[in-house]
Amino acid sequence: MRKTALFPITLFAAFGAALVFGQDITAWIKGQGGKPALAVTDFRGSGAAQTLMPAFNSTLFTDLETSALFDMKAKSFFPLNNPQRPEDLREEDNKQGFALADWSGAPTSASHIVFGYTAAQNNVLALYGYVFDARQAAASAPVLSQRYVGSLDAAGATKVAHEFAADIIQKFGGGASLLGSRIYFVSSRSGKDIKEIWAMDWDGTNQKQLTHLNNLSLYPSVSPDGSRVAFTTWANIYPRIMIASTETGRLMPFYNQQASLNASPTFTPDGKQIYYASSAAGGPTQIYVANLDGQGFRRVLHRDAICVEPKANPKNPSSLLFVSGPNGQQIYSMNAEGTNIDRVTNGEGEASNPSWNPDGQHIAFSWTRGYAKGDFNVFVMDIASRQYVQLTHSEGKNENPAWAPDGRHLVFTSTRSGRPQIYTMLADGSQVKQLTQQGVNQYPSWGTR
Amino acid sequence: MGVLILGAAGCSKKPPIPPPPPPPTSGGSTSSTTSTSGSDLATVTEFAVEPSTIERGQSAMLRWNVAGSNDVTIDKGIGTVPAAGTRRVVPTETTTYTLSAAGRVGSTTATATVTVTGPAPPPPTTSNTRNTNMGTLESRIQSDLQDALFGYDSNNIEETARVVLGSDAEAIKRIFADFPTATINVEGHCDERGSAEYNLGLGDRRASSTRDYLIQLGVPADRLKTISYGKERPACTESNEGCWQRNRRAHFSTGQ
Numbered sequence: 266m267r268k269t270a271l272f273p274i275t276l277f278a279a280f281g282a283a284l285v286f287g288q289d290i291t292a293w294i295k296g297q298g299g300k301p302a303l304a305v306t307d308f309r310g311s312g313a314a315q316t317l318m319p320a321f322n323s324t325l326f327t328d329l330e331t332s333a334l335f336d337m338k339a340k341s342f343f344p345l346n347n348p349q350r351p352e353d354l355r356e357e358d359n360k361q362g363f364a365l366a367d368w369s370g371a372p373t374s375a376s377h378i379v380f381g382y383t384a385a386q387n388n389v390l391a392l393y394g395y396v397f398d399a400r401q402a403a404a405s406a407p408v409l410s411q412r413y414v415g416s417l418d419a420a421g422a423t424k425v426a427h428e429f430a431a432d433i434i435q436k437f438g439g440g441a442s443l444l445g446s447r448i449y450f451v452s453s454r455s456g457k458d459i460k461e462i463w464a465m466d467w468d469g470t471n472q473k474q475l476t477h478l479n480n481l482s483l484y485p486s487v488s489p490d491g492s493r494v495a496f497t498t499w500a501n502i503y504p505r506i507m508i509a510s511t512e513t514g515r516l517m518p519f520y521n522q523q524a525s526l527n528a529s530p531t532f533t534p535d536g537k538q539i540y541y542a543s544s545a546a547g548g549p550t551q552i553y554v555a556n557l558d559g560q561g562f563r564r565v566l567h568r569d570a571i572c573v574e575p576k577a578n579p580k581n582p583s584s585l586l587f588v589s590g591p592n593g594q595q596i597y598s599m600n601a602e603g604t605n606i607d608r609v610t611n612g613e614g615e616a617s618n619p620s621w622n623p624d625g626q627h628i629a630f631s632w633t634r635g636y637a638k639g640d641f642n643v644f645v646m647d648i649a650s651r652q653y654v655q656l657t658h659s660e661g662k663n664e665n666p667a668w669a670p671d672g673r674h675l676v677f678t679s680t681r682s683g684r685p686q687i688y689t690m691l692a693d694g695s696q697v698k699q700l701t702q703q704g705v706n707q708y709p710s711w712g713t714r
Numbered sequence: 715m716g717v718l719i720l721g722a723a724g725c726s727k728k729p730p731i732p733p734p735p736p737p738p739t740s741g742g743s744t745s746s747t748t749s750t751s752g753s754d755l756a757t758v759t760e761f762a763v764e765p766s767t768i769e770r771g772q773s774a775m776l777r778w779n780v781a782g783s784n785d786v787t788i789d790k791g792i793g794t795v796p797a798a799g800t801r802r803v804v805p806t807e808t809t810t811y812t813l814s815a816a817g818r819v820g821s822t823t824a825t826a827t828v829t830v831t832g833p834a835p836p837p838p839t840t841s842n843t844r845n846t847n848m849g850t851l852e853s854r855i856q857s858d859l860q861d862a863l864f865g866y867d868s869n870n871i872e873e874t875a876r877v878v879l880g881s882d883a884e885a886i887k888r889i890f891a892d893f894p895t896a897t898i899n900v901e902g903h904c905d906e907r908g909s910a911e912y913n914l915g916l917g918d919r920r921a922s923s924t925r926d927y928l929i930q931l932g933v934p935a936d937r938l939k940t941i942s943y944g945k946e947r948p949a950c951t952e953s954n955e956g957c958w959q960r961n962r963r964a965h966f967s968t969g970q
Contacts, residue, residue: 460946481943481946483910483946484910484911497914499943502941502970503939503941504914504941504942525918525921525922525939525940525941525942526914526915526918526942528911528914528915529911529914542911542915544915544918544922549915549918549919550914550915550918571912571915571916571919572915573911573912573914573915574911574912588909588911588912590867593867594867594908594909594912615908615909617908617909617911617912618909618911631909638866638907639905639906639907639908641909664909664910665910707910708910
């Protein structure tokens with residue numbers, strides 16, 4: 266069996282290589298050959314299970330497509346028949362659909378076929394799911410072969426589809442899937458002059474208000490384990506940091522220094538401390554680090570310019586990015602002692618909102634390079650080589666990009682439809698999807714849950 | 715704001731201290747302390763204020779009932795009162811009233827606190843030669859004070875802002891004279907173009923340099939607070955330089 270699990274690991278290595286040759290990231294993703302080409306057959310159910318299959322098939326397809334791991338092959342090119350069990354496979358089938366070669370050959374041109382069936386067994390729904398490498402002989406073709414059980418209703422069908430999809434994604438090295446991940450953001454929809462912290466599922470469903478402070482609450486940043494969200498609020502008149510449970514919205518104590526401004530909190534990669542910006546020293550806001558309750562705070566750097574948005578590298582916590590002047594906001598790097606300060610962006614335009622990819626090697630950020638002041642677009646940069654690509658192209662203002670836990674998707678704010686709304690897209694700028702409609706929605710942060 | 719009111723209400727909920735023995739009359743909610751102990755003391759069976767929390771400008775009712783004394787006084791300018799009665803009070807700030815009742819061998823005191831919350835300022839109580847119609851603190855801040863404007867990504871007080879702040883400083887001193895307990899917030903704002911997080915820091919710098927400048931001109935430092943709103947509270951929402959300039963401002967509002 267040939268393993269395809271190498272693909273995701275090489276994704277960003279190839280990304281870097283593509284840049285060296287001056288290629289657009291989009292061209293690279295389309296041009297690289299390692300992406301598994303999946304033929305996902307329509308599953309059928311025996312007996313009572315058949316009525317549940319439309320929901321099952323659409324859930325399975327959507328989960329796999331959204332993972333962005335696969336080249337999803339068009340069903341219109343599929344052979345007339347498809348195997349439902351491994352026993353159905355033949356060596357040669359004259360393109361009728363029961364031979365793996367029927368699927369790997371033109372016009373389907375799949376590298377893998379996803380097939381199986383469901384059955385009502387003892388009043389539960391049983392799914393028999395298979396993934397075979399279509400380019401192999403049948404004996405060495407199995408990649409995944411698994412039985413799943415759910416309730417004999419639509420919820421059960423959706424559940425087993427999610428589980429099967431998650432296993433396929435896992436098998437192909439997808440690691441952290443988007444399923445179960447949540448996006449925290451700010452919405453104005455609860456009242457005039459009021460902005461609260463909200464949460465929604467990764468696909469924009471299940472939008473819920475998390476805070477009820479009846480004031481301005483902005484810039485949420487979710488903890489690495491997804492259990493807490495830190496934000497800046499004017500609920501006690503002056504801008505202060507608060508931390509809330511993502512599950513219940515319950516506020517946790519955080520000691521705010523005596524200062525006109527405490528803001529921009531983010532968690533350290535171990536989730537045990539908070540970086541933030543404060544004017545406690547009297548001059549321009551500086552970067553501080555404190556325990557989760559705000560105690561034990563320590564000033565990290567001394568710089569004669571406004572410093573905001575401290576972001577620690579998830580793979581190397583002693584390396585930080587922040588946004589600072591003078592002479593226009595740019596992204597800088599430093600170490601946890603506040604030394605080795607280096608400008609990351611090249612000084613053109615204004616750059617803000619750095620977000621680390623989980624790989625610790627790439628960042629997304631917003632930049633006005635090439636545009637008028639304030640006309641931000643989302644860029645991605647390889648931090649070592651400083652090479653960058655532009656993902657949005659001046660369709661409104663595009664700001665506050667944040668990586669998904671899968672490292673492939675980005676969430677960001679755009680004014681392309683008028684007022685600021687939350688969108689997601691792939692790291693190559695494709696598959697842009699609007700998640701919010703109501704009110705003004707901005708400042709997203711993507712959590713594992 | 716809601717948080718503040720809740721906090722204040724919480725503070726006023728003192729557990730009632732049991733009245734001293736003997737209890738000659740029917741009970742009531744009373745908090746009292748005695749300077750000596752003994753049966754010849756007056757007994758304060760009730761000293762309460764309702765409501766215990768008011769907005770500035772509203773009134774509250776003091777109610778008391780004392781046994782064993784014909785010499786009852788309440789401080790804060792109320793003076794000698796009958797052994798039982800009520801009195802309407804209009805405190806402009808959180809006030810603790812102390813009732814003293816002299817008995818045969820000592821005096822008994824009791825206290826009642828009314829918590830006063832903003833934002834309504836007190837009405838004028840004295841005539842003012844400079845301005846016969848003082849207005850409210852808020853209306854004075856809005857009508858007498860002008861915004862100081864800033865350059866892009868700058869917190870420098872330029873020449874035009876200096877002129878504005880020179881006249882603002884004098885107006886603030888007059889307002890403070892008319893409203894002796896007032897404080898004023900210096901708000902720092904930005905135009906829509908910088909990033910929100912950076913602008914929060916920039917608004918803080920603008921508010922802070924404006925406050926520093928006003929202090930240089932003799933405005934008392936302890937009555938000026940700064941607060942940054944970044945680009946969250948624009949004065950104007952169009953995307954052109956005229957509007958951006960109006961938004962790059964230090965603005966004044968009623969302090970808390």
